Amino acid sequence: MVNYRPMGKTEIEVSEIGFGTWTLTSGKWGAFSPEKAVELLQYAYSQGIVYFDTSAVQAGGLGEQLLAKAFKDKREMIVVTTKVGGAAEGGKKDFSPEHLRKAVDASLARLESSYIDVLQLHHPDMAAVTNEGMWQALEDLKSEGKIRYYGLAFGPGPAGLEEGRVAMRKRDIGCIQVYYNVLEQEPSRKFFPVALEINQGMVIRAPHAGGALEANPAEAAAFPEDEDLRVKGADFAARAARQAANLRWIYDGRGMTLPQASLKFVLSEETVCSVLPNIYRPEHVDEYGAVSDFEAYSQADLGEIAEQFRKGFGVA
Numbered sequence: 001m002v003n004y005r006p007m008g009k010t011e012i013e014v015s016e017i018g019f020g021t022w023t024l025t026s027g028k029w030g031a032f033s034p035e036k037a038v039e040l041l042q043y044a045y046s047q048g049i050v051y052f053d054t055s056a057v058q059a060g061g062l063g064e065q066l067l068a069k070a071f072k073d074k075r076e077m078i079v080v081t082t083k084v085g086g087a088a089e090g091g092k093k094d095f096s097p098e099h100l101r102k103a104v105d106a107s108l109a110r111l112e113s114s115y116i117d118v119l120q121l122h123h124p125d126m127a128a129v130t131n132e133g134m135w136q137a138l139e140d141l142k143s144e145g146k147i148r149y150y151g152l153a154f155g156p157g158p159a160g161l162e163e164g165r166v167a168m169r170k171r172d173i174g175c176i177q178v179y180y181n182v183l184e185q186e187p188s189r190k191f192f193p194v195a196l197e198i199n200q201g202m203v204i205r206a207p208h209a210g211g212a213l214e215a216n217p218a219e220a221a222a223f224p225e226d227e228d229l230r231v232k233g234a235d236f237a238a239r240a241a242r243q244a245a246n247l248r249w250i251y252d253g254r255g256m257t258l259p260q261a262s263l264k265f266v267l268s269e270e271t272v273c274s275v276l277p278n279i280y281r282p283e284h285v286d287e288y289g290a291v292s293d294f295e296a297y298s299q300a301d302l303g304e305i306a307e308q309f310r311k312g313f314g315v316a
Helices: 034-046 058-077 097-111 132-143 161-170 188-198 226-230 236-245 258-267 282-293 299-310
Strands: 004-006 013-015 051-053 079-084 116-122 147-153 176-179 202-205 272-276
Touching (some): 004 272, 058 079, 058 097, 097 116, 097 132, 132 147, 176 188, 258 282
Parallel strands (some): 079 116, 116 147, 147 176, 176 202, 202 272
């Protein structure tokens, strides 16, 4: 059964396994009819997953519309985070107060909801995070009840590291979403000491390294989320596959699969409230949801994983 964790210092509690709607809307994991997408979302909820992450710009906000169809009668039973900051996917960023307000109203309409649990700013630059007008607009939206909290989403790569840590220390952030997994621990690991210091909730995506740590990596890596593999070199998938082959020791004898062990590793971080694996089949819900039942890694285990990470997991 899926466990639940507080989202940092907020009043929100989330399932430690979350569901990102990008697998249902991007077309990269196959074509989902609205009915099939809603069916999978509802199945995840029936198995204890109550945290759903989506975006205002991906597929024109289709993920938000699917969540409305799936949970309109259960809105207060689920937690929704959505992202804003651009007029279109991959387009120019806009964090102006005017755009934020317009984007929030549009998201609320698609969600058929009066509020958003956490509004995430998607890849804000330093100019945005030091803009007092932007933060005031977010506070105004909170005061109006349109959003409960606001947060930030970064990664992969180093972009956003300094922006995120500056904002974490100066603002009342609901959660930070970053790219992190056992094979790719830097630079996102640098967020964790700050998060621990201020009781910041962290949400992790890409726990399976763009598919390399899934049960069928050859199939999974053929359908990457754009952001996950777009910025990586052509040799990443081959190297990750060799490293994954050297990771049997993190799950052998523990009753876990490699995908489950990869999630358990991420959930070993004290500040992580939820992790967002790619879910595009009911069996993923079953496999990933079972992670809560396994024993946590010990500090000795984590120390050995850190040492092996430093050595590249045996791959030169």
